[in-house]
Amino acid sequence: MYDVIIIGSGAAGLTAALSAQQKDTKVLVISKTYPTHSQTVQAQGGINAVLYEDDDSVDIHTEDTYKASRGLANKDNINFMCKNAKDTINWLDSIGVPFTRNNSNQIAQRKFGGTKKLRTCYSSDYTGLKIVHTLYDQCIKENINFLNEHMLLELIIENDTCKGAIIFDIQEGTIKEILSKSTIIASGGYAGIYSNHTTNSFSNTADGLNCTLKAGAILSNMEFVQFHPTALENSNILVSESARGEGGFLLDENKQRFIDELKPRDEVARAIYKRINQDQKVYLDLRHLGLDKINETMPQEKRLALEFSNVKIEEELLPINPAAHYSMGGIKTDIDSKTNIKSLYACGEVAQASIHGANRLGGNSLLEIVTLGKIAGTNASKNNIKSSNNINKETASFTKQKNFINEVYSYTNEINFYYEKEKLGKLFFNNVGVFRNDENLTLALIDVLAMKQKIKQMGIQDKSRIYNKNLIEFIEFINMIDIAEIIIKTAIQRKESRGAHYRDDYPFELNAYQKNSFAKILNNELQIDFEDVI
Numbered sequence: 001m002y003d004v005i006i007i008g009s010g011a012a013g014l015t016a017a018l019s020a021q022q023k024d025t026k027v028l029v030i031s032k033t034y035p036t037h038s039q040t041v042q043a044q045g046g047i048n049a050v051l052y053e054d055d056d057s058v059d060i061h062t063e064d065t066y067k068a069s070r071g072l073a074n075k076d077n078i079n080f081m082c083k084n085a086k087d088t089i090n091w092l093d094s095i096g097v098p099f100t101r102n103n104s105n106q107i108a109q110r111k112f113g114g115t116k117k118l119r120t121c122y123s124s125d126y127t128g129l130k131i132v133h134t135l136y137d138q139c140i141k142e143n144i145n146f147l148n149e150h151m152l153l154e155l156i157i158e159n160d161t162c163k164g165a166i167i168f169d170i171q172e173g174t175i176k177e178i179l180s181k182s183t184i185i186a187s188g189g190y191a192g193i194y195s196n197h198t199t200n201s202f203s204n205t206a207d208g209l210n211c212t213l214k215a216g217a218i219l220s221n222m223e224f225v226q227f228h229p230t231a232l233e234n235s236n237i238l239v240s241e242s243a244r245g246e247g248g249f250l251l252d253e254n255k256q257r258f259i260d261e262l263k264p265r266d267e268v269a270r271a272i273y274k275r276i277n278q279d280q281k282v283y284l285d286l287r288h289l290g291l292d293k294i295n296e297t298m299p300q301e302k303r304l305a306l307e308f309s310n311v312k313i314e315e316e317l318l319p320i321n322p323a324a325h326y327s328m329g330g331i332k333t334d335i336d337s338k339t340n341i342k343s344l345y346a347c348g349e350v351a352q353a354s355i356h357g358a359n360r361l362g363g364n365s366l367l368e369i370v371t372l373g374k375i376a377g378t379n380a381s382k383n384n385i386k387s388s389n390n391i392n393k394e395t396a397s398f399t400k401q402k403n404f405i406n407e408v409y410s411y412t413n414e415i416n417f418y419y420e421k422e423k424l425g426k427l428f429f430n431n432v433g434v435f436r437n438d439e440n441l442t443l444a445l446i447d448v449l450a451m452k453q454k455i456k457q458m459g460i461q462d463k464s465r466i467y468n469k470n471l472i473e474f475i476e477f478i479n480m481i482d483i484a485e486i487i488i489k490t491a492i493q494r495k496e497s498r499g500a501h502y503r504d505d506y507p508f509e510l511n512a513y514q515k516n517s518f519a520k521i522l523n524n525e526l527q528i529d530f531e532d533v534i
Helices: 011-020 058-069 075-083 085-095 127-141 207-214 265-277 291-297 299-309 364-386 396-408 417-431 438-453 469-493
Strands: 002-007 027-031 109-111 118-121 145-148 150-158 161-169 174-185 225-232 249-251 282-285 318-327 330-332 344-346 515-522 525-532
Touching (some): 002 161, 011 027, 058 075, 075 085, 150 174, 161 396, 174 364, 174 396, 207 330, 207 344, 207 469, 207 515, 225 265, 249 265, 265 282, 265 318, 291 299, 396 469, 417 438, 417 469, 469 515, 469 525
Antiparallel strands (some): 109 118, 282 318
16 A cells, blocks of 8 residues: 555656655655656746745735636635745755756746736746656655556545545556555646647546546536647647747737737637637747847747748748647645545646636746645645555455446447547537637537447447557547536536636626636536635
8 A cells, every 4th residue: 555646747746746755655656658748848938936026026926816817716825826936946946957047147037928027937948848857857866656657547435535546557458456545636637628729748638637526526617728829830739938928929910910929828819819710820920039049048949830830930930829728627626735535635737726717827837736736745645644544455446447448348439539539629629719609618518418428339449458559548538528528518607708718608707707616426417516716
């Protein structure tokens, strides 16, 4: 038995592991892929903190974040994150994250949207990658155990307490039962549901969210999905906000600027989408920055633009479009990373800790996942001391999942689920996207429920038992469909526009909806409602 198991190996999971690892504490990180493949690696732009208080303050950072949340966050929780931001940066600096520095050898900062202050620390445009690699190095140094290429199938719940997880060994094709005193979910968000219209990696498929929901946890604010204004046209590869933060312009088809590039992401994404929907092209213009500055501050973006769009950004305009990027909703937690299930914690993008509300500021996600990842690890570790060792082995969950996997092999495969996955992504981008309305959301719900009904007609073509990626991707698709239903149903019920959720049939914020939505399963029925922001 482990003291703490962590599902997910991005920056939140790795930070939690380092925080939980203490003398005589046995920690295990379970990853569907590998830590260096995590979604955090794709966070290019930076991480926010008030380091120098000559022109900024924790109070201003808190106010900027709360304003972006459109009243759906807890100001005390935001303040906790902002107040700890400087310590978070100093800790990352101390363990070896190579932050870019200014001429005075101080950590350099750049400006991001939704704020007028220089607050975003960065490591060129590889910030997330550098953080993950450094955290992973530290985990190896601390001899933390890893199980890579193992997928979460179910959480083990006894007496309203989480006592471990049932996982699938992708390489061997076997099911394993991992018992633990504390479990932390850090498996990432759900914007990957917008397949082919997202900046997320293929592995972001809402597995942790669906397993946690079925275990009895509460999901919150699932209708809020952030669209990043600038992804490469066609490939949807992210072009970081740092490009606009360093002075890049957005130009329409007439080569005219049409919006303040550093407005919050929801406003910029809508302005771009409107033009694209009118069959116009939209460009990111970086030419005036000059090659030296581009090489220094955005070498990755320069390389990606050339490799995937065949554009030299120092000489040419870069065609872009918005793409689904970040999930504001997730597993409901408090500021201690606790869920409503005993001994079960959540942190990172998978969690809704009342920080981002209806819209997230760029640079705040890396800050949240590291700061609250530490909290989750510490509390999960403390929970070990208080927990009893009375855990029954050979759980019903193990038998259930063994039967489920065998059942999947018997499905008929009349319908190609890869085609359905692409259809789901397009359906979501067009109907549950930057602009929404009741008619489109209802049409999307009908299609998603129809897909759900046909799951047993989809199945897998590859019937092998060893390293069967076809099987894994089918299970991922089931998780995506289940969570897709919740996103649409909460979006239908929120009859207003707020932050990233914009309905053209209800284009205003309404006081009646200054509430958080929630979804839970009670008596095998999905329940969706609203509750006050606390």
